[in-house]
Amino acid sequence: MNLIPVIPHIPAAVLWDMDGTLVDTEPYWMVAETELVASFGGEWTHADCMLIIGSGLWASAAILQDRGVDMDADAIVHWLTDRVQAQLTEHGVPWRPGARELLADLKDAGIPMALVTMSVERMARQVADLIDFAAFDTIIAGDMVTHGKPHPEAYLAAAAYLGVNPEHCVAVEDSIPGVTAAVAAGAVVIGVPHQIDLPESVHYTLWPSLAGRTVAGLTELFGERRRAFDRIHIPVQTGTTTNEGAATA
Missing domain, CATH: 1.10.150.240 (Putative phosphatase; domain 2)
Structure with a gap:
């Protein structure tokens, strides 16, 4: 498969959980x-x-x-x-605070997006159809995969459909099974807890809300996390040393 080229440190796609993250269902x-x-x-x-x-x-x-x-x-x-x-x-659609605004801004910025949900496809499409613009380039639903979250299959399938490397994507989630799945897929993960608290982790970044969040802020976070990841995984050259540590949430 030929992956779509990406601009360094700008996400190739944003992959959205639905229930509790995008809409308060x-x-x-x-x-x-x-x-x-x-x-x-x-x-x-x-x-x-x-x-x-x-x-x-x-x-x-x-x-x-x-x-x-x-x-x-x-x-x-x-x-x-x-x-x-x-x-x-x-x-109607009960939006989570700031979710519709960020979704629209990402659409205006031309960043591909996928809806990655464990709800069944017919419900996911109903929610997508109730949005007043065509937000998603694809939908991966619970009845479209063999393994549900916390397995990474749904996120890997979304990235594959979009033709992007999952490591070049941002995933937005609200639950422990969701962040576990997205981290396992290799995405840069933003956890926005709702009904259940998410623990602090070096594997994802916690945002208390999407209210006031912007494309610029999301892109900045993605760049920081990818640069930290790249530093950790650059092989040390002969005769050089590095003091780089692990990325922090």
Whole structure:
């Protein structure tokens, strides 16, 4: 495969998680999960909701089955997706602070973007279609991959579709499974925690919010992280020494 040439230290693409990062659909999922468990006489707690944030839907279905939902995994995924899509139709896209503005600025700057989500494709396309401009060059959804997050497959697939090296991409995530997947794919990762805190890590950068963030700021961060990575991995020449250390979040 021929990769698209990139300008040094400018991201070749930005890869966006959806639920909890770009749009605040997590409350919609919580409503759907609670209703489904209750319909089988069970109780679904806030702690249960937190347990499955960022996980693939089929992994979440297994947990719902353990809580008494007597349906096969595909049926659970279908039911939950229908219920969340109905809420999206009723209430619209609940943007996370600053997300739509940064998305639009990146589009105006001509930087390719992908939506990389563990929601199923039909829901991802509904969210994309509700945005008032054509934001994404591709969508990689949970039912389009064999392995969900925290496996890197979805991010690797998005980069491959765009024809770019994943190491030349920025990924934006809100969950531990999400940042784990993006880091494993080799991307420069920005963690924007929402429902669950993300721990400090040298492997990604934490932003408390996307509010006020700009293309220039994202590009600057990407350049800093790539330069740090390149310094660490440049072979030491004979007769020279280096004091370069690891990149910090």
